Amino acid sequence: xxxxxxxxxxxxxxxxxxxxxxxxxxxxxxxxxxxxxxxxxxxxxxxxxxxxxxxxxxxxxxxxxxxxxxxxxxxxxxxxxxxxxxxxxxxxxxxxxxxxxxxxxxxxxxxxxxxxxxxxxxxxxxxxxxxxxxxxxxxxxxxxxxxxxxxxxxxxxxxxxxxxxxxxxxxxxxxxxxxxxxxxxxxxxxxxxxxxxxxxxxxxxxxxxxxxxxxxxxxxxxxxxxxxxxxxxxxxxxxxxxxxxxxxxxxxxxxxxxxxxxxxxxxxxxxxxxxxxxxxxxxxxxxxxxxxxxxxxxxxxxxxxxxxxxxxxxxxxxxxxxxxxxxxxx
Numbered sequence: 001x002x003x004x005x006x007x008x009x010x011x012x013x014x015x016x017x018x019x020x021x022x023x024x025x026x027x028x029x030x031x032x033x034x035x036x037x038x039x040x041x042x043x044x045x046x047x048x049x050x051x052x053x054x055x056x057x058x059x060x061x062x063x064x065x066x067x068x069x070x071x072x073x074x075x076x077x078x079x080x081x082x083x084x085x086x087x088x089x090x091x092x093x094x095x096x097x098x099x100x101x102x103x104x105x106x107x108x109x110x111x112x113x114x115x116x117x118x119x120x121x122x123x124x125x126x127x128x129x130x131x132x133x134x135x136x137x138x139x140x141x142x143x144x145x146x147x148x149x150x151x152x153x154x155x156x157x158x159x160x161x162x163x164x165x166x167x168x169x170x171x172x173x174x175x176x177x178x179x180x181x182x183x184x185x186x187x188x189x190x191x192x193x194x195x196x197x198x199x200x201x202x203x204x205x206x207x208x209x210x211x212x213x214x215x216x217x218x219x220x221x222x223x224x225x226x227x228x229x230x231x232x233x234x235x236x237x238x239x240x241x242x243x244x245x246x247x248x249x250x251x252x253x254x255x256x257x258x259x260x261x262x263x264x265x266x267x268x269x270x271x272x273x274x275x276x277x278x279x280x281x282x283x284x285x286x287x288x289x290x291x292x293x294x295x296x297x298x299x300x301x302x303x304x305x306x307x308x309x310x311x312x313x314x315x316x317x318x319x320x321x322x323x324x325x326x327x328x329x330x
Contacts, residue, residue, distance in 0.1 A: 001201045002032035002055070002169060007064035009047075009054050015274050022273050024050040026225035027064075032218075034069075034168075037195065037202035039212030039233065041248065042222035045270050048205045049093075051222075052171040055203070056090050057081060068169065086116055088169040089162040094178050095154035099146040105132070105157055106142040112164045131160040136190065152183035156190075163194070171203045176211065188215060209252055213237055218307070221245045224281040225273055231308030241302070241310035243286045280312070288314055 009025040025047045032038050040048045053059045055066055057076065066074045073084055092098045099108055109128045113119050119127055129139040135156040146154055155175060162170060172191070176184040192215060195202060206212050212219055213233055220230035221244065229242040240246045247266035268285045271277055277284050283294040290313055299311045 001034040001036070001069055002030075002203070003065075003067040003070075004028060004030050004051075004055065005065045005067075007051065007054065007066065008062045009050050009059060010062040013274070020274055023225055023276070024273060025054065026273075026276075028222075028225070028227050030220055030227065030230065032169075032201055032203060034201055035195075035199045036218060037204055037216040039216035039219040040203065040205045040222060041207060041209060041212055041219060043270050044207065045273075046222040047225040047273075048222055049173050052090065052173050052203055052205050056088055056171055057084065058090070082116075085112070086165045087167055088171065089165070089167040090171040090173065091155075091158055091162050091175045093174040095151060095158050096146070096178070098158050099154060101146050104143050104145060105149075108146075109157060109161045109164060112161060116165055127164075128160075131164055132157070134163065134194075135160045150183075151179050152187060155179060155183075155187055159187075159191070159194075166198075167200075169201045169203070171205070173205045174207070177206070177208070184211075191215070209237075209248060221248065224270055224276055226281060226311070228282065228312070229308075229310040231304070232306055235306060235308050241304060241308070241314075242282075242312045243288050243314065244282050245310070 007025055007028045008023065010021040010023045013020055013022045028047075028051060030038065040051065042048055050059060054061050057073075061074060064074070065072065068084070068087060073080070076084060106125065106128055109131055110124055113124060113127060125142065129142060132139060132141055137153060137156055137160070141149070141153070141157075146157075149157065175191070176187050179187065188211060191202075194200065202216070204212065204215050216233050218231065219233045219236050220227050221236070221242065222228070223244050229236060229240065229245045236245065237249065240249055244266075251266060266285060271281065271284060277295070279296045280286070280289070280294045280299050283289040286294065289295065293313060299313050301309050301311045303309050
């Protein structure tokens with residue numbers, strides 16, 4: 001369904017009075033099969049949201065290729081952009097700012113139908129009412145304004161609007177992080193059920209590993225604009241191969257009081273994308289970094305089978321390769 005190859009996204013900025021390029025996404029490749037849900041995880045500033053927005057042409061790409069269902073969509077005409085909106089939609093993190101406060105729920109949900117279909121009048125109202133009922137809202141919400149709704153109800157409206165044109169791909173950018181915990185569970189359960197009913201394809205962006213484990217059958221871990229590990233969700237969670245993935249999993253709160261962590265929590269801050277470290281970008285925070293190697297040479301991508309890959313010298317070593325062989329690969 002989705003094929004992203006060597007995607008790079010840079011933003012021109014000024015650094016100390018001089019022009020510079022901030023590389024938010026750096027040579028990222030990922031694939032997403034029809035009906036799959038791929039979780040994109042990582043710390044804030046790792047480039048997760050930029051990937052989602054670039055796929056839907058909300059950000060321009062610097063280089064690379066994006067294909068949707070085999071059709072190249074990296075550069076599109078105005079007509080191509082219009083067609084893309086029918087096939088792929090985005091659900092944003094904050095439902096409060098995603099809805100126009102001066103528009104009724106009817107107008108907000110009807111907008112894509114007005115732009116892309118010939119529905120008008122009573123037929124349009126009927127269709128919007130059906131969409132609201134699909135997301136668990138009664139037709140009485142049609143003439144309400146966003147300030148009259150709770151956070152969970154607003155997000156349901158945003159989902160109804162995204163579903164109006166029956167898209168094939170949904171990009172969900174932390175769709176529950178701004179909601180109460182009890183409401184989060186309801187929204188996630190609903191998103192999972194409609195994915196199964198309509199065979200939707202999800203790119204699910206989140207920093208919550210528990211949510212990703214529940215929602216996604218595959219996961220990709222991002223650090224400083226690069227994907228450092230990806231594979232089947234359960235395999236990555238049970239046997240993480242990259243030190244950064246292990247650190248993220250260790251940071252998840254433990255369910256029982258008195259339990260001690262196996263490793264120390266990840267320290268330091270993510271480096272600036274304006275001045276990324278040489279070699280492995282994670283070596284400045286990694287307690288297993290190999291001096292003279294990780295700080296100088298980009299790590300190779302190691303395939304552990306079943307689509308599970310990680311970019312780390314330790315992964316090569318874990319495959320039974322000797323230290324001498326690692327030095328040869330470098």
